[in-house]
Amino acid sequence: MTTVQTHTGTPTQADAPTGTDTHTDTDRDAELKALAEQAGRDLEDASALEILQWAVKTFGKQFCVTSSMEDAVVAHLASRANPGVDVVFLDTGYHFPETIGTRDAVEAVMDVNVITLTPRQSVAEQDAEYGPKLHDRDPDLCCALRKVAPLEQGLTKYRAWATGLRRDESPTRADTPVVGWDEKRRKVKISPIARWTQDDVDAYVSEHGVLTNPLLMDGYPSVGCAPCTRRVLEGEDARAGRWSGSAKTECGLHG
Ligand code: SF4
Secondary structure (H helix, E strand, O other): OEEEEOOOOOOOOOOOOOOOOOOOHHHHHHHHHHHHHHHHHHOOOOOHHHHHHHHHHHHHHHEEEEOOOOEOHHHHHHHHHOOOEEEEEEOOOOOOHHHHHHHHHHHHHOOEEEEEEEOOOOHHHHHHHHOOOHHHHOHHHHHHHHHHHHHHHHOOOOOEEEOOOOOOOOHHHOOOOOEEEEOOOOEEEEOOOOOOOHHHHHHHHHHHOOOEOHHHHHOOOOOOOHHHEOOOOOOOOOOOOEOOOOOOOOOOOOO
């Protein structure tokens, strides 16, 4: 397993240009953005595997999948498109043991390269600087320190990343494009299962024997950090157990 502590060194710019190149970063971003938006239109009706095959063909090693280890569906699809594909996992230090176990199982049995990103500070170091249980007092800051910052640094060497976002998960995700432009990180963001429903996910898991987090069968249809995730009640939205009792609905990775 590769573990990347996001405070060590400067990430490699695998896509650094060589030789004379008059393109500016702004030019490249504009081209990538146009490419992403065109692909979003062209691939709207394509299958998840076709979308990922396009991503692999277009970006090669500068493409990765991110996974929360809720399930390994997108990682499985991506490994079919590109065996050995990089799968990036954020270890916040607050995960359920089942989530870490799912990460380890994915690494052991799937043809993927799991890369674990860790925050700059351990939980103990964060507690010492900000006080204990920052997640209860300022979850936006906690997510910024333990999720958003490590991901942004970890994604530096890629031009495109895939997520498992689905339109049916919540109103905030209803307009998720299958391929779009991530303005914040200046990357192409690919959501190959954006059009899928939970039934589609369940069918794919069943058909391919894909690894899933055991908590999904234990009342947690959406799995995040342990302090910020509870079981959902009958009839509740799948993400109702995330940051329950607060207005927060997203960690900032997808905003
Ligand atoms: Fe912190 Fe909770 Fe965000 Fe995890 S989900 S990083 S514990 S606020």
